[in-house]
Amino acid sequence: MTMNLSRRDFLKLTGLIAASTALASCAPANQLLAPLANVVWPALSPADFLSLNRLSFGPNAEERARFAQIGLANWIEEQLAPESIDDHSCEFRLRNLGTLDMSASDLFDVSDQIFDNVDRFKVPKELRQATLLRQVYSRRQLFEVMAEFWSDNFNISTEKGDCYYLKTVDDREVIRKHALGSFRDLVWASAHSPAMLVYLDNQSNQKAAPNENYARELMELHTLGVEAGYTQQDVMELARCLTGWTVKEHFWRGQFTFDAKVHDTGTKHVLGLEIHEAGQAEAERVIERLVEHPAAARFISTKLARRFLADEPPAEIIDKAAQTFEQTHGDIRAVLRVILLDGLSLAQSKYKRPNNFIASALRALNAETDGDDATQDYLLRMGQVPFLWPTPDGYPDRTQTWQGNLMPRWQFAFALARNEIKGTEIDLPRLLETVHAKTLEESADQIASLLLGSALAPFARDELLTALHAAGADETESLNIFTAGILSSPAFQWK
Secondary structure (H helix, E strand, O other), rough: OOOOOOOHHHHHHHHHHHHHHOOOOOOOOOHOOOOHHHHOOOOOOHHHHHHHOOOOOOOHHHHHHHHHHHHHHHHHHHOOOHOOOOOOHHHHHHOOOOOOOOOHHHHHHOOOOOOOOOOHHHHHHHHHHHHHHHHHHHHOOHHHHHHHHHHHHOOOOOOOOHHHHHHHHHHHHHHHHHHEEEEEHHHHHHHHHHHHHHHHHHOEEOOOOOOOOOHHHHHHHOOOOOOOOOOOHHHHHHHOOOOOOEOOOEEEEEEEEEEEHHHOOOOEEEEOOOOOOOOOOHHHHHHHHHHHHHHHHHHHEEEEEHHHOOOOOOOHHHHHHHHHHHHHOOOOOHHHOOOOOHHHHHHHEEEEOOOHHHHHHHHOOEEEEEHHHHHHHHHHOOOOOOOOOOOOOOOOOOOHHHHHOHHHHHHHHHHHOOOOOEEOOOOHHHHHOOOOOHHHHHHHHHHHHHOOOOEEEEEEHHHHHHHHHHOOOOOHHHHHHHHHHHOOHHHHHHH
16 A cells, blocks of 8 residues: 655655765765666666766657667767757647747737736747747757847846746747857847847937946947946947947837937947948948857857856856857857867866756756646745846856745655646556566666666665665555655656
8 A cells, every 4th residue: 555655755765866866965876876787778887877867958768779779979979960959749740839839910919818816928938938948849959048048148037027028039030040059140139139128228228318237238238248348438439330230119019129219429439440430231230240259259159158067167268168159250059069079078066057957957857847837836946947036147057046945946856756647647557568567676676767867776675675665665665665765756856
């Protein structure tokens, strides 16, 4: 008979499992993990398992098989050509999210519809849902990782003004359209994005009332970095160039437009450039300068290396990536090749951000999810709902930021393992049938190997299963708790 564990009892038992699998702090991996030969899922070396974790939102069995078949370099090349990867199964899951392909004016028309009696608008709700579904189900995993990276670099909160509907267009036409293309084209598209202009107040930047917000963040956060050597005078002069860059509010609502009547005419000086009166072309000339600036090459290369390699990425990789950035005029694919092929062997442990944690659990366990409110609520508790970071710097990418809020992760693991999340379901028995696991021990080995890369060593596994049996858990409950404990453990939280 299945025991009825209280949440407190469950957390005590999963705490035991978490402590037993704390690979990073309690014991070397070779003491807690069984040899790769015991793994029925496609076997990967620890280095390859780490690489696959960095290049995706967590490997599933299909990706592990593909990776094992073609190797790291070929897998990266395949992922760098997402247009060649059939992703119809993911697209099918988005079929009922009708706002994703709408124009800005059409989005505005439907954006005031309230759903489920909560203060959530339909348009940003569907965008968040689509984002999680793509992270979980897309076969174009590296592309999705890059879409999230650029969403942080060019952060826009849907809570700011008309961004609640404009961000859907920005996500489609700026971030996703250019995620693996040219940095120049990406910055250009972002600068002309109504969502960005509204978020950083440039729609009200006029000669009679200048606003420097977008000019500052364009240099500080989007291209050069705060240490690039530009001055406050450069910010003020770029803001003058950007006067009149605004958004239509009536006919063709939500479209970019340039209003010459409020543009600050006259000569400007930005980053050593003398900008003569040319209307909209003035700021566009500065953008061309920014994307070719050596500081931009180093700034973006450093951020990419931090995302894929380590909080403090190797200097030699940054140098090589920045050099490639300059030589290729910001070819994102070329820069990624350097960082991934030359840098992954130097990667250090990184803590999973909430999106990564939830998506990796769902992916590894072959979950069926609608990505809707129940799952989004866990992201809210963990602090990373897509497109809700309020400040322009985007969600933090350093371990320290995310380590202090563990309880929601444990609660998610508990609910997921017991199928208590509305709209989300896992089927452990069916999953284990595919590897012909017959005993509880074999099942525990396969779950651990799927989530961690290798099974636990027999002594660690048996200790945990004995504790569960002593607490009154039958085989089904034991496997559920074991699964939740692995998800809650440092071994899974880190990648």
